[in-house]
Amino acid sequence: MENLSRRNFVRKAGGLAGLLSVVPGIDALADPPLPTAPRWPDEDVTANEDYWGWVQKAYSVSPNIINLNNGGVSPQPILVQDALDRYNRLSNEGPTYYMWRSLDEGRESLRIKLADLAGCSPEEVAINRNATESLETVIYGLNLQKGDEVVLTKQDYPNMINAWKQREKREGIVLRFINLDLPIEDNQAIVRKYEEAFTSQTKVVMITHLVNWSGQIMPAALIGRAARKRNPGVHVLIDGAHSFAHVDYKVPDLEGDYFGTSLHKWLSAPFGTGMLYIRKEKIKEVWPIFAGADPQSGDIRKFETLGTRSFPTEMAIGHAVNFHQSIGSERKQKRLHYLKNYWLEKALDIPGVTSQTSLKPEFSGAIATFLIKGMTPAQIQSALFTKARIHTVGIVWENINGVRVTPHVYTVLKDLDRLVNTIRVIAKENAVASSSTSGK
Template sequence: MNNRRSFIKKAGSLAGALSVTPILNALAIPHIQEAEKIIQDLTPAEAARNEEYWHTIQQAYTVSPNIINLNNGGVSPQPSVVQDAVERYNRLSNEGPSYFMWRILDAGRESLRMKLADLAGCSLEEIAINRNATEALGTVILGLNLKKGDEVVLTKQDYPNMLQAWKQREMREGIKLNFINLELPIENEETIVQQFTQAFTPRTKVVMITHMINWTGQILPVKKIATAAKAKGIEVLVDGAHTFAHLDYKIPDLDCDYYGTSLHKWLSAPIGSGMLYVKKDKIKSLWPLFPNNNPQADDIRKFEVLGTRSFPIEQAIGQAVNFQHAIGNKRKEERLRYLKNYWAEKVESMPRVKLNTSLKPAYSCALANFSIEGMEPGEIESTLFSKYKIHTSPIVWENIKGVRVAPHVYTPLKDLDRLVDAITYLAKK
């Protein structure tokens, strides 16, 4: 009897230790796997229209039934399995913070790095885990070896935090920023590439490319721009905040040197999680944002010297990666594009309504932007919420004015039907 009690006690301790590893909730994955039988003989495009399958995915989220959240471009909710992991790791950390955080959870970063590298399609020695795209891209922008007179090509439609980082270098060090002003939407890749290449000069050292413009959802032909830049010896930095776990691609496909993204957007990872990619041969020469004892090392981990961080948030990324794999990259991309087209195709021909986003697959996916003649974006957005409880994002930026709509995999078609009804009402108002 004593031996049996001892065995049960040890087994319980072991189970507690194993609970900190990134394993998908045992109750969540079977439902998705069972639902997959419904679509196993369908192409990703066909599966995108199977509401029975996507109903199962929707049940994995805990979104409020009192509002329709169509602003997933800012930050996405997490499936319950990810939320549970954050809470579990947080409770564990509070049992003995310095022990469980630094000796247990910190050791889990390497297995998480492998998961992210697999999803990104690159070496684990090229992936650093951080808190968001601003931190990842800021590391590159402020860490590149540039001197007075060196030039950088970027667009006025890039994300403000990135623009501000570049402008700080311009103010402090005298580098020159050459801006492209994109008239969106654009449905010709060569036109986009030409705008970038025309901005290149013999002094251009870096080009920054936003893979998907967050204001309108415009997809840029990163690989073609990067190829043109590399031919002139120009380094390539990609802002992938809105395409990682949204579009089906691998980072090396883009032929970039540096890449940053937020994982709390389309991956549905915990809020405040991000990732930096640095091509292996570029690591040594890139200075870390937070200094360490060997800032010129060729180890990707030098970009993770953040001090005390939220280990529960970081470790729960693993569950989000597993959830992504359970759906499948291509299947998810097709569903997100289908959701955008579902509402956008119904309103594009309405009087006074204008779509500011292309509906062609090469140029957009989940994100889209629309405007209504005679109404300001803020007025549209406030009416959508006050009258229909639809949460969107009003956009006024450079030459863009409209309302951004961004559904996610948990969005049911009935919610988009309500959006169409709302736009119909506003267009007739």
Template sequence: MYPTRRTFFQQLALAGGAFSASSLFAQAHAAAWLEADTRLAHLTPQQVAVDEDYWHLIQQAYPASSSNILILNNGGVSPAPLVVQQALDRYNAMINQGPSYYMWRLLDQGREALRDKLALLAGTSAEEIAINRNATEALLTVIYGLNLKRGDEVIGTLQDYPNVVQAWRQRAGREGVIYKQLNFTFPIEDDDVIVREYEKAITPATKIIHVTHVINWMGQIMPVQKICQMAKKRGIEVLVDGAHSFGLLDFTIPSLGCDYFGTSLHKFLSAPVGTGMLWVRREKIAGIWPLFCNSKPQGDDIRKFETIGTRSFAIEQAIGEAVNVHNAIGTKRKEERVRYLKNYWAERVQKLPGVRLHTSLKAPFSCGICGVSIDGMTIPEFEGQLFGKYKINTSPTTWENISCVRITPHVYTSPADLDRLVTAITQIADKRK
């Protein structure tokens, strides 16, 4: 069952273990956040999205909210809440008292509890969840692990993430797999237009469709569920890049209808940098070779994808505190708040002379990420002025039909922060007249 905030707080009070009642989150925030949750219980997520008293409480959990640099590149890597940073420090200190004991004999035992916690958030079985280091590792595990042969076709897009594009191209170059890339001009506000393009590209040789849930360059939400429904009718598997959707959009992985799903946890979930997750449908596990060696490479245990050698157990175990923070807010509340923040600034600049948005502002087609450009300015010049004069950190994007500055707020971002952004864009655009 997908966890509710009320269920989460009840479980937090009753359960033991490293990530429940004894957690740093419970000590620092549980009482105040439960009180705030009770006050807002009668409101819809959309109504909570504009309650600044509530979000001020949330912002206090993030040290980054007080930074002199305004971080609006959360689509790349998000700052972690303080309790996540403290957990990481605590586990690192513990390990360094004696790594061979504290790491292998103690912290390693926490992985199954963490797997359960992530599975509950994902709405799936723990036996389908592998914990790794980022979306690239998760997705490449599937891309390189699929039993494809020469002539088998894969459909992706030019707008997919470069690491996965290069991985598919490598399989094509080395093994003769046919890699076909669609080319979209975003924003698109019609799901059927997108689905039809995938459908038209299918041939009898098509074995898998690779789809990015949220296009990282400018935030287009792709109709993953509809693409999966179409593909399933034709016996085609679907691999979903969920790097920018998991921990933000309100969905469960099985509800998408895909076969494989990879994500990073250091984006909207705000887990430590270098954390990720792979989901493989249970009956598909045996058919995927692990990216790293394993004694049973064709076994059906999801843990075969975790045999990567020595890694940071401290980073891994601190994920639990990030999940606690996320659950206490609630996925739908987070989604609506971040969408509200995106629209807050974007609606104010979209009518400025020379300013162009590259992202839909309609809820079905975008959430937190939005691209913006100014006529007559190169993207590096625009991004450089935002940081050089206004100390606003964004992401310059020039990639396959997309040329914009990517701006991504998070729950620790305030409307006052975005007023600063609007002022900056207004002043920069005025100088271009």
């Protein structure tokens, strides 16, 4: 009976599961049906705890800590973990047959699925292991010469900054850094900062769409437009590690030439999964890091010559896309922003608490930082964990000083109430301790 009903489901399901059903021996391992989501078709479910209770049950996060560091990496829903497990077991029955011949047949349908989510052509999507790999493929793959200038910010991600610095050292390209004082709730002011750094030598502009340190959403399309106005041939590279499947947009809306993201962040895909988008006309111009037979081809697949990697991991991505779409990008963004504001607005009422994150939805999503006057981020992070097993991360980095708090779709309000109460206790204890010290 069990096998029969699974087979029925496989027949009905599209995408990878449907494809696998035609491969002998695999259908027994196909995906069991998704738990039925409650039906709230057109209603705004942002603050509907029954709806989000269903989402929460789809995850297996520990009840023993309150994980508010989802800005680092996301946990996977149980159905993604299960798919990964099944594909892995199957691959171990005959790696070269099941992994290379059978599972790999799912790659093209996965490409279509990801392209649908990203809003672009499948011919513009390469599947890889993370945002670092995606973005460094472009950073190292662009033809640049000594004296060519790259505009970036000190708040970009260190891996990308370091990759650019390596090119600076090896080849003499010139890096022009902007230093942002976040939050900034004025897109034109952000664009002006970039404009001040553009020169006739600017060949690349690097834009982090959602700044991981503080949660600021950057006006990527406006920055790219300003760069092209100054120099029409400029390459626009967008780091979407934190915005993809978090903020509701399509990749071409950002008007970049290149876009890299991790899928193990907000999409909740298996650890070690990423996606590179390159605008069709630009593919030829970028040299792959791992060369195939024709490194100058216009086929996006030339960036997938990675050698042996985990196909089970890649193939389970499709299940994460399904899960994400069962919620919907718009709903997810609204909920994440709601959760952030839920705790941050209350925390900002506590004397001595400040934040470097906007409360406005145009400039922020789930990520926010806060600081308690007179304490370091490390002290606050440690106190949150000791007092209430709340896991966060302290950040001291280029103008950003605070504890970063990042809820996810599975976060329950009670845990955020616990966060605010604990911040209140820590702030009060700190105020009492500093007034007794100053009285001595």
